[in-house]
Amino acid sequence: MAVQKHDLDFLQANLSFWKELDNNTQQSLQQSVVRKHFLKGESMHGGAENCSGLFLIHRGQVRTYIVSEGGREITLYRLFDRDVCIFSASCMMKNIAFDVYVEVEKDTDAFLIPTPVIDKLSKESLPVQKFINNIMAMRFSEVIWIMEQALFTSFDRRLAAFLLEMYDIDGSVLAITHEKIANHLGTAREVVSRMLKYFQNIGLVKLNRGTIQIVDIKRLEELAW
Amino acid sequence: MAVQKHDLDFLQANLSFWKELDNNTQQSLQQSVVRKHFLKGESMHGGAENCSGLFLIHRGQVRTYIVSEGGREITLYRLFDRDVCIFSASCMMKNIAFDVYVEVEKDTDAFLIPTPVIDKLSKESLPVQKFINNIMAMRFSEVIWIMEQALFTSFDRRLAAFLLEMYDIDGSVLAITHEKIANHLGTAREVVSRMLKYFQNIGLVKLNRGTIQIVDIKRLEELAW
Numbered sequence: 001m002a003v004q005k006h007d008l009d010f011l012q013a014n015l016s017f018w019k020e021l022d023n024n025t026q027q028s029l030q031q032s033v034v035r036k037h038f039l040k041g042e043s044m045h046g047g048a049e050n051c052s053g054l055f056l057i058h059r060g061q062v063r064t065y066i067v068s069e070g071g072r073e074i075t076l077y078r079l080f081d082r083d084v085c086i087f088s089a090s091c092m093m094k095n096i097a098f099d100v101y102v103e104v105e106k107d108t109d110a111f112l113i114p115t116p117v118i119d120k121l122s123k124e125s126l127p128v129q130k131f132i133n134n135i136m137a138m139r140f141s142e143v144i145w146i147m148e149q150a151l152f153t154s155f156d157r158r159l160a161a162f163l164l165e166m167y168d169i170d171g172s173v174l175a176i177t178h179e180k181i182a183n184h185l186g187t188a189r190e191v192v193s194r195m196l197k198y199f200q201n202i203g204l205v206k207l208n209r210g211t212i213q214i215v216d217i218k219r220l221e222e223l224a225w
Numbered sequence: 226m227a228v229q230k231h232d233l234d235f236l237q238a239n240l241s242f243w244k245e246l247d248n249n250t251q252q253s254l255q256q257s258v259v260r261k262h263f264l265k266g267e268s269m270h271g272g273a274e275n276c277s278g279l280f281l282i283h284r285g286q287v288r289t290y291i292v293s294e295g296g297r298e299i300t301l302y303r304l305f306d307r308d309v310c311i312f313s314a315s316c317m318m319k320n321i322a323f324d325v326y327v328e329v330e331k332d333t334d335a336f337l338i339p340t341p342v343i344d345k346l347s348k349e350s351l352p353v354q355k356f357i358n359n360i361m362a363m364r365f366s367e368v369i370w371i372m373e374q375a376l377f378t379s380f381d382r383r384l385a386a387f388l389l390e391m392y393d394i395d396g397s398v399l400a401i402t403h404e405k406i407a408n409h410l411g412t413a414r415e416v417v418s419r420m421l422k423y424f425q426n427i428g429l430v431k432l433n434r435g436t437i438q439i440v441d442i443k444r445l446e447e448l449a450w
Binding site for chain 2: 066068072074093094095096097098123124125126129130132133134135136137138139140141143144145146147148150151186
C-alpha cells in the first residue's frame with residue numbers, strides 16, 4: 001500500500017534525514033515507501049536470504065534475534081513504535097557478517113524503504129549515512145549491554161530482569177513458554193524451568209498451565225538490581 | 226611526532242576516504258595526523274574519560290575489551306598492522322553507550338587523527354562517514370561472533386580456540402597467566418585453571434611456571450571445531 005499524505009508527518013518526524021533531502025529526492029522517496037502490515041508470529045525479516053529494506057515501525061512490537069549453529073536463539077533487542085530496523089537492509093552493508101531475524105510479537109504496521117532505494121540514498125546522501133550510523137551505534141550499544149548481562153550477571157538476576165521487562169509490556173500474567181524464555185536468554189529450557197520453580201517456591205511467581213503469574217513485583221525488582 | 230612524507234602512502238592506502246578528499250582537506254589532515262609510540266602494557270584508550278581520536282595501527286598489536294561493573298573483562302577483538310580503532314573516538318558518536326578499553330599487547334606504532342579533526346571530517350564528508358560506518362559494521366560483526374562464542378559454545382571449545390589463536394600469534398609457548406585468560410574469556414580464573422589441568426591430563430598442553438606449552442596442536446584443533 002502506498003503512503004498517504006497524513007503518513008508524511010510521521011515519516012518526516014522519525015526519519016531525521018528526510019528534511020535534509022532535496023525536493024525531488026523527497027518526492028521520489030515518498031513514492032517508494034511502502035506500508036506493510038504484519039500479524040503476530042510472522043517473520044518480518046529472516047536472516048541473509050531476504051533483505052527487504054529499512055523498516056520504520058508505526059505501531060507494534062517486534063523482536064530481533066540471532067540463531068546459533070545449534071539452533072539456539074538469543075534476543076538482541078525489541079523495537080516498538082517509531083523505532084527503525086536497519087538489519088532488515090543488512091545486505092547493503094558489506095561488513096555485516098551475521099544474520100539477524102525479526103519476529104513480529106504484536107500485530108505491527110510499518111513503513112518500508114526498499115533496499116535499492118535506501119542503498120542508493122545512503123551512498124549519495126551524508127545525512128542518510130549519518131542516520132544509519134547513529135542507529136547502528138545505538139544497536140551496537142544495546143548488544144554490548146545484552147552481552148554484559150549474559151556474561152556477567154547470574155542467571156537468577158537475568159531471569160528476574162526478563163520477567164520485569166515482560167511485565168512492563170504485558171502485565172502480570174505472562175503467556176510465554178519456558179522454551180521461549182530459554183531462547184530469549186540463550187540458555188536451555190531446563191535451566192529456565194528449574195529457576196522458575198525456585199522463584200515459585202520463594203513466592204515471586206505462580207506457575208500455571210502455559211502462563212507465569214507475577215506475584216511479588218517488589219522482591220523481583222530487588223533481585224533484578 | 227608529525228607525519229613524514231614516506232608515511233603518506235601508508236595513510237592513503239589504509240584510510241580509503243583519503244583520496245576522495247579535496248587537496249586542501251588532504252593537506253590539513255596530513256598536518257594534523259600524529260605519530261604515536263606505545264609500549265607493551267600501556268593503555269592506548271581508557272573508557273569514557275579519554276577520547277584521543279581515530280587510530281590507524283602501523284605496526285603492533287592491541288586488545289580492545291569491556292569491563293563489567295564487577296571489574297571482569299571480556300576481550301572484544303584484537304587489532305594488528307593496518308587496522309583502525311574507532312572506539313578511541315567514541316565520544317564523537319553520541320549513541321555509543323559503552324566504554325571500550327584498549328591495551329597495548331606488543332610495542333605499537335600508530336597514527337592518530339585527533340578527535341576534533343575526525344569529528345569535523347565525519348560531519349562534512351560522505352566518504353569519511355561511509356568509512357566509519359564500514360568499520361563499525363565490521364566491529365559489530367566481531368562482537369556478535371564473540372557473543373555467540375560466549376553463549377553458545379561450551380567452555381572447553383572456547384579455551385581450545387583461544388589457545389590456538391594465541392599459538393598463531395606467539396608460537397607454541399604462551400607466557401600468559403590463567404587470570405589473563407579468564408579475563409579474555411569472561412570467566413573466573415578457577416574455571417580456566419581447572420580446564421587447563423584437564424587439557425594437560427589428556428596431553429593437549431603442558432603447564433609450566435608462568436607458561437602454557439602447546440603439545441598437541443592437531444587434537445586442540447579438533448576440539449575447537
